[in-house]
Each structure stands twice: as structure tokens, then as C-alpha cells.
Amino acid sequence: MTEKPTIEMSRYCVPFTPFRGPLEEATVMIVSTAGVHHVEDPPFDTEGDTSFRAIPGDATAADLRVADTHYDHDCIDKDVNCVFPIDRLYELAEERRIRAVAEKHFSLGFTQALRQLRDETTPRLVREVERLRPDAVLLTGG
């Protein structure tokens, strides 16, 4: 079997996938770089960590912790929804403004190992997201 040649996108291209709404029928996932993890999972190494964490779809903000020292924690120490609005998504689903919250969400931590992040971590994370196939992903940092 011959391999298909990879096509490198122009640096000026914007990768865009149309949304096939309506929003009321969409399952929404959060993918974050805020260093969020479930309380039962090991925290990120705050000095640099290229791993990611899966956060169960039924977790609430009370189940989450933040392992990142590179932004101010004054708000998130009181309410993780300030950077990872998981409770708000539940409410929107209950109100039928979205159909559902995704089965899992994901968070990365702080890293400066950008090549490893691009070549190893991101492809693995993308495979996880694709396996779950949410209708939309809400991307956020800290």
C-alpha cells in the first residue's frame, strides 16, 4: 500500500470546520491548557509537563484542582469555573441550550517543550477528542 503524501497547510490557512447546528442539539467538550485535573488524578508538574488529563464528564468544579503556577489563582481558588466552566455547561444542558456535556473533557498543563507538545502530546489528545466526537469543542487557557 502506498502512503498518501502529507499535505502541509499554508501558514496563512485557517483550519475551519463548519458547525452543523443547532446549538441545542450539540454535545460540547472543554479542552483547556489551564492545568486542571480531577482531584483523584496526579497533578501536573508545574515546572513543565507535556501530559494531559481526561476529566470525567460527570465531574463538577468541586472535583477539580488546578496545578499551574503561571497565572494568578485569586479567582480560581474560589471558583474553578473561572477557567474551566464545567458547572455552567451542565446548567446550559439542563436548560436545553446545548444538548449535553461531553463524556470527557481534557486539560493540558504548563510546558515550554513546544516541539514535544506539537509532535507527541497534541496528536494523542486529538485522537482522544476524535474518538468521542463532540459536536463542538470550547478551547480555553487559564
Place this chain on the structure above:
Amino acid sequence: MVGIPTVLVTVEPAESMQARPPRALCPRGFIAGHTFGRPRDSALQRWIIMDALGLLTAPPAPGEVITRDYG
């Protein structure tokens, strides 16, 4: 292979634009640590989320970061 639609909420719009986001919202004046608003201010957090999700159905503006004010 079909992609998955995304929308970014960012407080670093200049940096985010370098990544060429297909859809992006910037709450003006917010900083890292409260991208979605004040602690326990569920109305504000929901407002920002719905504005972000609203970009999924809005006229496409790929590569642009939409900046809005939230008080």
C-alpha cells in the same frame, strides 16, 4: 476525515491570532485566571460561554478574534 468545530475563549488575543483560530472570543480586559469571569458569578460566566458558542452559528470570521465587553 471531518474536523470538529472549535471556538476559543482567549485573554491573549495577539498571541491567539498567531495560531489562526477558526473562531475566537476575547472578553476585553480579562486576564489569565478568570477568562470566564468572576468567581461564583454564574450569570457572567454563562454570558461569556453563550457568546463563545454563538460564534459557532454566527457568520464565519476565521482567523479573527472577536473582542467584547463584559463590564
